[in-house]
Amino acid sequence: xxxxEFKDLVGQPLDRVDGPLKVSGRATYAADWRxxxxxxxxxxxxxxxxxxxxxxxxxxxxxxxxxxxxxxxHENAPSQIxxxxxADGGRFAQSHAMMRSDEVRHVGYPVALVVxxxxxxxxxxxxxxRVEIETEDGIFNPETHEDKAIxxxxxxxxxxxxxxxxxxxxxFAKAAHKxxxxxxxxxxxxxxxxxxxxVAEWDGDRLTVHMAIQILGDGRKAFANTFGxxxxxVRIVSPYVGGGFGSKLGVHNEAILAAQGAKLTxxxxxxxxxxxxxxxxxxxxxxxxxxxxxxADADGKILAIHHDSLSIMARDYPFAEAAAxxxxxxxxAKAMRTKHRVVEGDVPKVDSMxxxxxxxxxxxxxxxxxxxxxxxxxDPVEFRLRNEPETDPHSGKPFSTRKxxxxxxxxxxxxxxxxxxxRREGDWLIGHGMAAAIRPNLMQEAEAEIELSxxxxxxxxxxxxxxxxxxYTILTQIAAETxxxxxxxxxxxxxxxxxxxxxxxxxxxxxxxTGTAVFAxxxxxxxxxxxxxxxxxxxxxxxNSKNLRIEGAKIVLGSRSLPISELANESxxxxxxxxxxxxxxxxxxxxYSYGAQFAEVAVDAVTGxxxxxxxxxxxxxxxxxxxxxxxxxxxxxxxxxxGAALMEESLMDERxxxxxxxxxxxxxxxxxxxxxxxxxHMVEGFDENSNxxxxxxxxxxxxxxxxxxxxxxxxxxxxxxxxxFPIHMEDLLGHLPPLAG
Ligand code: MOS
Numbered sequence: 001x002x003x004x005e006f007k008d009l010v011g012q013p014l015d016r017v018d019g020p021l022k023v024s025g026r027a028t029y030a031a032d033w034r035x036x037x038x039x040x041x042x043x044x045x046x047x048x049x050x051x052x053x054x055x056x057x058x059x060x061x062x063x064x065x066x067x068x069x070x071x072x073x074h075e076n077a078p079s080q081i082x083x084x085x086x087a088d089g090g091r092f093a094q095s096h097a098m099m100r101s102d103e104v105r106h107v108g109y110p111v112a113l114v115v116x117x118x119x120x121x122x123x124x125x126x127x128x129x130r131v132e133i134e135t136e137d138g139i140f141n142p143e144t145h146e147d148k149a150i151x152x153x154x155x156x157x158x159x160x161x162x163x164x165x166x167x168x169x170x171x172f173a174k175a176a177h178k179x180x181x182x183x184x185x186x187x188x189x190x191x192x193x194x195x196x197x198x199v200a201e202w203d204g205d206r207l208t209v210h211m212a213i214q215i216l217g218d219g220r221k222a223f224a225n226t227f228g229x230x231x232x233x234v235r236i237v238s239p240y241v242g243g244g245f246g247s248k249l250g251v252h253n254e255a256i257l258a259a260q261g262a263k264l265t266x267x268x269x270x271x272x273x274x275x276x277x278x279x280x281x282x283x284x285x286x287x288x289x290x291x292x293x294x295x296a297d298a299d300g301k302i303l304a305i306h307h308d309s310l311s312i313m314a315r316d317y318p319f320a321e322a323a324a325x326x327x328x329x330x331x332x333a334k335a336m337r338t339k340h341r342v343v344e345g346d347v348p349k350v351d352s353m354x355x356x357x358x359x360x361x362x363x364x365x366x367x368x369x370x371x372x373x374x375x376x377x378x379d380p381v382e383f384r385l386r387n388e389p390e391t392d393p394h395s396g397k398p399f400s401t402r403k404x405x406x407x408x409x410x411x412x413x414x415x416x417x418x419x420x421x422x423r424r425e426g427d428w429l430i431g432h433g434m435a436a437a438i439r440p441n442l443m444q445e446a447e448a449e450i451e452l453s454x455x456x457x458x459x460x461x462x463x464x465x466x467x468x469x470x471x472y473t474i475l476t477q478i479a480a481e482t483x484x485x486x487x488x489x490x491x492x493x494x495x496x497x498x499x500x501x502x503x504x505x506x507x508x509x510x511x512x513x514t515g516t517a518v519f520a521x522x523x524x525x526x527x528x529x530x531x532x533x534x535x536x537x538x539x540x541x542x543x544n545s546k547n548l549r550i551e552g553a554k555i556v557l558g559s560r561s562l563p564i565s566e567l568a569n570e571s572x573x574x575x576x577x578x579x580x581x582x583x584x585x586x587x588x589x590x591x592y593s594y595g596a597q598f599a600e601v602a603v604d605a606v607t608g609x610x611x612x613x614x615x616x617x618x619x620x621x622x623x624x625x626x627x628x629x630x631x632x633x634x635x636x637x638x639x640x641x642x643g644a645a646l647m648e649e650s651l652m653d654e655r656x657x658x659x660x661x662x663x664x665x666x667x668x669x670x671x672x673x674x675x676x677x678x679x680x681h682m683v684e685g686f687d688e689n690s691n692x693x694x695x696x697x698x699x700x701x702x703x704x705x706x707x708x709x710x711x712x713x714x715x716x717x718x719x720x721x722x723x724x725f726p727i728h729m730e731d732l733l734g735h736l737p738p739l740a741g
Pocket of ligand 1 (some may be wrong): 134214242249353355505506508
């Protein structure tokens with residue numbers, strides 16, 4: 001292939017460049033990493049109770065066990081800055097101190113770390129640590145402590161905790177059609193395939209951690225702020241991450257504990273959380289109660305929207321999920337008010353999980369919109385088209401691009417939508433439902449460096465991560481296309497704080513932000529190559545770099561070519577840096593990705609069993625960077641939507657504040673048998689206001705709207721509206737139509 005064939009590489013369904021490494025087991029995940037020195041293994045002793053003080057801890061028996069090297073407790077833990085301090089850099093950068101005092105924060109909170117030569121030795125010794133804890137009353141359910149509800153200082157992704165546009169009371173009073181309801185969404189755990197894992201090693205005051213993490217820059221600050229060291233003295237390496245979904249945005253407990261164990265023993269310590277650890281030593285999505293009130297006029301135009309949310313916030317850990325924020329950007333209405341309240345409680349860290357805000361916000365709001373359309377006697381697709389806003393409903397800002405109409409219309413066509421039909425096939429009740437999807441399109445700061453060697457190989461470096469999303473691949477495509485070089489001559493290196501800092505993976509901002517940085521670096525290199533070429537050979541003067549390409553060890557432009565070695569520095573290569581930051585359009589315009597989802601369900605008329613039969617999603621995410629990885633992300637998101645609608649919930653025993661279903665036998669995610677053929681479509685586009693690549697965020701978009709489309713289909717099938725999630729068969733029993741004959 002010659003260089004110009006790579007002109008349209010971005011967008012192509014290029015296979016994952018890291019695929020062969022992963023399927024052959026050669027990709028080094030955190031717990032796979034082995035250095036020169038032998039690793040010790042850490043095992044966490046979890047508190048069996050919530051909130052309290054350690055009265056005594058007896059480690060004698062455990063210490064006497066074979067292979068045990070150290071037991072870290074609050075009595076001998078290395079010095080740490082108090083939890084939550086130095087929070088001006090945000091929650092990911094704050095101190096994540098643990099076992100700093102006798103305080104027990106929640107069930108599963110680490111009270112000791114056993115460090116031994118092998119996992120078996122560490123686990124056995126951990127079972128012999130005796131701890132006595134004096135418990136205090138804890139808060140585990142926000143609804144039973146609503147009197148303690150407060151407005152959080154801010155929401156995840158928004159400073160506006162409450163909003164009030166127009167006169168809700170007056171408009172609602174005028175409404176010809178009204179619906180209202182109270183919804184419950186459960187606690188959930190991201191439950192990534194790869195549990196949180198870390199290997200930590202100290203060299204004097206310098207700390208190196210190999211860990212699974214989504215955002216390295218803030219993670220580095222977290223270690224610095226926990227142990228009182230310089231961020232420059234912390235190196236994080238995270239080249240492969242086996243799923244994050246928000247649960248690995250920041251540092252997690254085993255990472256801090258591994259650093260403590262390594263400090264105490266003077267040896268590298270490896271801790272891989274086991275599945276049950278993940279449910280208390282990793283973050284979770286909190287349960288929410290959401291109340292909705294909607295009113296429309298006789299023509300089915302929305303007049304008034306009220307959406308409020310009550311949730312629990314982990315004590316001293318400022319994260320509140322913006323459940324009502326998608327509502328603010330969805331439909332035109334004369335009046336709208338949104339409100340978020342939290343109760344501080346004694347639960348493990350509550351944090352971002354899979355489309356925070358939208359995943360649970362559209363679940364309830366789009367269910368209620370379905371009820372309102374039903375009440376108005378208007379088809380749900382038509383109802384949404386009728387209430388499509390011209391500018392952002394809350395801020396009044398223009399949209400960067402909004403192809404919601406197109407998504408709704410194309411989705412209806414692809415799915416064969418004929419309204420929320422119901423029919424019967426023997427004992428199966430069949431229903432069709434749909435919902436709109438919306439997710440903020442964010443852009444963050446990122447830097448990248450690239451280096452071209454004299455033999456024509458390009459290396460791209462940045463501290464971005466690939467959490468299974470396809471980062472390695474899209475960055476390869478962007479660099480290759482921009483420089484007119486074959487993708488197999490490009491090596492992308494990620495996940496190391498020694499590389500230029502980026503925003504990392506999160507909030508669906510990773511690809512656009514870091515892709516733009518790589519794009520910028522590639523352009524700088526290209527211009528530099530041309531400038532050098534013009535100096536080396538006057539023939540090149542005035543040439544336009546647009547069609548410059550790299551072939552083998554030469555740069556080529558039309559019929560001219562020059563060896564890279566003649567242009568290179570003394571080091572034999574050339575390098576360039578590029579940076580990305582959000583343009584003013586991210587302030588002056590409303591930026592979102594959109595979609596529409598359509599579901600067909602079958603409900604067993606006798607048992608209430610719900611089976612999803614098909615799910616169609618049409619999405620507007622601007623320019624697609626890789627058709628294959630984008631489709632795969634959207635499918636993954638839609639599958640999370642199935643989980644949200646029908647399966648996933650972390651159940652807490654509220655007497656003790658303990659999550660009860662802490663493994664995949666009991667925490668149910670959608671598995672192959674639950675996932676029918678997913679029909680995924682992307683409308684073509686290029687959003688020039690988003691970033692120079694024209695892309696919009698896609699990672700979390702597929703989740704949004706999938707759950708409510710399924711819930712609305714269940715309503716169509718049965719005529720019964722369930723206002724709690726996940727919807728289970730027992731929620732339908734007693735509400736099913738009488739059997740025929
Ligand atoms: Mo995401 S929940 O910001 O990884």
